[in-house]
Each structure stands twice: as structure tokens, then as C-alpha cells.
Amino acid sequence: MVSPARTQLDQLWRRGCDFLGTELAVLGGAMTWVSERRLVSAISEAGGFGVIASGSMPPDLLDAEIRATRALTGRPFGVNLITMHPRLDELIGVCLDNGVSHVVLAGGLPGGDAIRRLKAGGAKVLCFAPALVIARRVIKLGADALVIEGMEAGGHIGPVSTSVLAQEILPVVREVPVFVAGGIGRGEAIVSYLEMGAAGVQLGTRFVCASESIAHERFKKAFISASARDAVPSVQLDPRFPVIPVRALANSATKRFMEAQRTVIDRVNGGELTREEAQLEIEHFWAGALRRAVIDGDVENGSVMAGQSVGMVTREQPTAEILDELVAQAVGALAARSAETGMVAVPEPLLGGAAG
Known part of the structure; x- marks a missing residue:
């Protein structure tokens, strides 16, 4: 029997799950050399949404990586493309030829042509938005969803923290699903951003020590x-x-x-x-x-x-176990609150049936 708290969690991230086609609205952050076929397929197989980090890959290598990932999972996964890649047009072609359902454009403000081509080819496009003005701009260009990543994240970072970005963007951007990233390591944090209006989250660091990760x-x-x-x-x-x-x-x-x-x-x-x-x-x-x-x-x-x-990565674990822990923490937080208040509250945005 599904607990009321788990039902509430499913309601909170329903928009993100519907957008990704997954059981859990958890994107795997695209980490160069780490987010390859094994980890990506493991995240998707466990109910999340794996994302291949194309990095500086040439088109033929990306094509092989997509095919190899598809051989390991029949569930949805995406590809992260760097907008400054000199062969971006060819990489987009590889994604479309392989029927990739979701493409994340990262590493700079994407051009409208790239977004339009991906959408015309049937892919959903996610763009990074480090500020509200950029969020508005990429939505106008046709982005289907946003990722807002704070400076707590690993790799290349911006100057603003995740909590501030969330407060700046989540209350006012309702047109498309927004996924929050940067410094998220526990389920309680996931719940807090979902309740603020996020459709889901993106985690990278937490998956580096997954058993399926090829990291040394x-x-x-x-x-x-x-x-x-x-x-x-x-x-x-x-x-x-x-x-x-x-x-x-x-x-x-x-x-x-x-x-x-x-x-x-x-x-x-x-x-x-x-x-x-x-x-x-x-x-x-x-x-x-x-x-x-x-x-x-x-x-x-x-x-x-x-x-x-x-600091919240304490041991090597199977990917499925990591996701199970995050869900259990999220459900535990919701259950504890329900026990205190004596009721399960559904956030206001969900009462209106937010569109996916």
C-alpha cells in the first residue's frame, strides 16, 4: 500500500515526471567522463532520468554512446550538448537521428536556431537559466523546461546560490517545468524545492560514487x-x-x-x-x-x-539504492510534517492541475 506521504511526493513532482516520462523527477547531472552509458542507464533503470554528458565528443562518438546507452535501457534518457561546441549542428543531428527525447543545452546561451531545430525534430529542450532575465529569454526562444543551478554545484559555476535562484525564479516562472540543481544531497531538500514550485531536481555529485560510475x-x-x-x-x-x-x-x-x-x-x-x-x-x-x-x-x-x-557522499552504493534513499528521506519529511499537523496538504499550484 502506498503511504499518504509517498502519494504527496508523487503529486509534488508529477509535472516533472510527466515531462521526463519517469517515475522520479530526478535528472542526473551531466558530468564529463562520468555521465556515460553505464551510469546514465542505471539512473534511468532506477526510475530517474539519466543524461549523457557529450562534452567535447565528436559526432561519431556521441552516436556510439547513445546507441550503447539504449542497449542498456529501454527507459527515457537525455543528452547534454555544449552550445559552444564547434560541431553543435552535427551533434544535434546525431541526437535527432537517434530519436533522443530530451536534449539539455548547456555552457552558454543557446541560439534560437538550435532550439527550433531540436523541437522540429521531436526533442524536448531543456536550457540552463542562471538568472530570471535569461529564464524569460530562453522560454521566449522555445525552451520546454529550465534547469536553475546554483554555485554550490560542482564544475563550472555561477555567482548565485541555489536557494536565491529558487526564490528568484520559481515563484514567477510557471510556463515551463523548472528543475533545481546545485548542492542537493538529501530528500528533504528535494521536498523544499518542490514545495516552492520546482517540477523536479538535478543531482550530479551524489551519483559520482554510484557502483555503476566508471570514475576511478x-x-x-x-x-x-x-x-x-x-x-x-x-x-x-x-x-x-x-x-x-x-x-x-x-x-x-x-x-x-x-x-x-x-x-x-x-x-x-x-x-x-x-x-x-x-x-x-x-x-x-x-x-x-x-x-x-x-x-x-x-x-x-x-x-x-x-x-x-x-560531504553527503559517504560510501559507494548502487544507483538504485541512492535514489531509494532520496525518496525515503523525502517521504519521511512529508510524513513527519503530516503527523505534526494531522493532515496532508497539497500545494496550491497542484490544485489547479499545472500543465506538463
């Missing part, structure tokens, strides 16, 4: 032993040389990056380098660093990208 054993151990305070953003030393903030576990490479910036800045000030040459040196410092950490297990010299929810 040392990479997983680094996550398991880390606390939230260990996941820090990269630091920019000089505004003349912008550094896109990336949240990762502090290690030897983090310290060397600071030293490398100082050296480059001194060389520019001394006339040895132009500003353009210096910027390239700074940007090339991390080239290949994520692969070194995730695949090779060099967690001292690689980039160990992690969100602040890493």
Missing part, C-alpha cells in the same frame, strides 16, 4: 573522504585575466594553479608576455585535468570537480 577508485575515495568545505571554487588573482570559476576539491593542482597565475602575471608585468598569451597559458593549465582525475585516478594533479553536497 581514487576519485571515489576522494569524494567519500571530503567535506563540503573541501569543494572550493577556483580563484582569480587578477581581473585582467578572467578565470571561469570551477568548484572542485582542493589539491596540489589547485595550489599550483595559483602559483601559475602569479608567474604569468609577473611575466606580463615584466613585458615577457602579451595579455593574450598570458590568458591562453592560464586557460591551458587545466587542459586534460578532469580526465586525469576521473579516469586515471590522479586526484592530486587532476581536477576533482565536486559540488558542496560531496
Whole structure:
């Protein structure tokens, strides 16, 4: 028998589940080198929605990855495409040729042509919105759903926290489903964002140590032993040389990056380098660093990208168990509140039957 609290959870994220075609409105965050066929299919098989991280893949590799994922699961999954990829048009073609149901456009403001082409080919399009003005813009361009990700997330981050973004966007954006991401590691947090109006959530860090994740054993151990305070953003030393903030576990490479910036800045000030040459040196410092950490297990010299929810990653677990835990925590929170109030409340937006 389904408990009243579980029924309430199903009501809270019904819009997200209907949009994704899943039992749980939980998107797997697209993590380069980690979100590949095994983890993606495992998330989908367990009732969530796996998303392939295409990263810098050329079209032929993405095609193979989609086909391999489909061989492992018959359930819905999506593909994350980087809008700045030089072969974006070809990658879109690969997704459409393979009948990918949902495409997430990330890494910059997407063009209207890309959104229109995907929608014309039958795919639903999700776009990232780091501010309300951008949310309005991508909805106008035709986005079917939004992902709002706060600075607590791992990898490339913006300047605003998840809780502030949620307060800025969720109360006013009702036209499309909105999925909240960044720093979410427990079911209680999922419930709080659903009650604010989110259709669902996106989690990345929580799945890195899934049994099905191909991340190196040392990479997983680094996550398991880390606390939230260990996941820090990269630091920019000089505004003349912008550094896109990336949240990762502090290690030897983090310290060397600071030293490398100082050296480059001194060389520019001394006339040895132009500003353009210096910027390239700074940007090339991390080239290949994520692969070194995730695949090779060099967690001292690689980039160990992690969100602040890493402190809630305490062991390696099967993906299905992770999702079961999140659901149990969410249901527990709702049940506890119902016991206190003596009733199960349905949020106002759901009473009107929000459209998917």
C-alpha cells in the first residue's frame, strides 16, 4: 500500500515526471567522463532520468554512446550538448537521428536556431537559466523546461546560490517545468524545492560514487573522504585575466594553479608576455585535468570537480539504492510534517492541475 506521504511526493513532482516520462523527477547531472552509458542507464533503470554528458565528443562518438546507452535501457534518457561546441549542428543531428527525447543545452546561451531545430525534430529542450532575465529569454526562444543551478554545484559555476535562484525564479516562472540543481544531497531538500514550485531536481555529485560510475577508485575515495568545505571554487588573482570559476576539491593542482597565475602575471608585468598569451597559458593549465582525475585516478594533479553536497557522499552504493534513499528521506519529511499537523496538504499550484 502506498503511504499518504509517498502519494504527496508523487503529486509534488508529477509535472516533472510527466515531462521526463519517469517515475522520479530526478535528472542526473551531466558530468564529463562520468555521465556515460553505464551510469546514465542505471539512473534511468532506477526510475530517474539519466543524461549523457557529450562534452567535447565528436559526432561519431556521441552516436556510439547513445546507441550503447539504449542497449542498456529501454527507459527515457537525455543528452547534454555544449552550445559552444564547434560541431553543435552535427551533434544535434546525431541526437535527432537517434530519436533522443530530451536534449539539455548547456555552457552558454543557446541560439534560437538550435532550439527550433531540436523541437522540429521531436526533442524536448531543456536550457540552463542562471538568472530570471535569461529564464524569460530562453522560454521566449522555445525552451520546454529550465534547469536553475546554483554555485554550490560542482564544475563550472555561477555567482548565485541555489536557494536565491529558487526564490528568484520559481515563484514567477510557471510556463515551463523548472528543475533545481546545485548542492542537493538529501530528500528533504528535494521536498523544499518542490514545495516552492520546482517540477523536479538535478543531482550530479551524489551519483559520482554510484557502483555503476566508471570514475576511478581514487576519485571515489576522494569524494567519500571530503567535506563540503573541501569543494572550493577556483580563484582569480587578477581581473585582467578572467578565470571561469570551477568548484572542485582542493589539491596540489589547485595550489599550483595559483602559483601559475602569479608567474604569468609577473611575466606580463615584466613585458615577457602579451595579455593574450598570458590568458591562453592560464586557460591551458587545466587542459586534460578532469580526465586525469576521473579516469586515471590522479586526484592530486587532476581536477576533482565536486559540488558542496560531496560531504553527503559517504560510501559507494548502487544507483538504485541512492535514489531509494532520496525518496525515503523525502517521504519521511512529508510524513513527519503530516503527523505534526494531522493532515496532508497539497500545494496550491497542484490544485489547479499545472500543465506538463
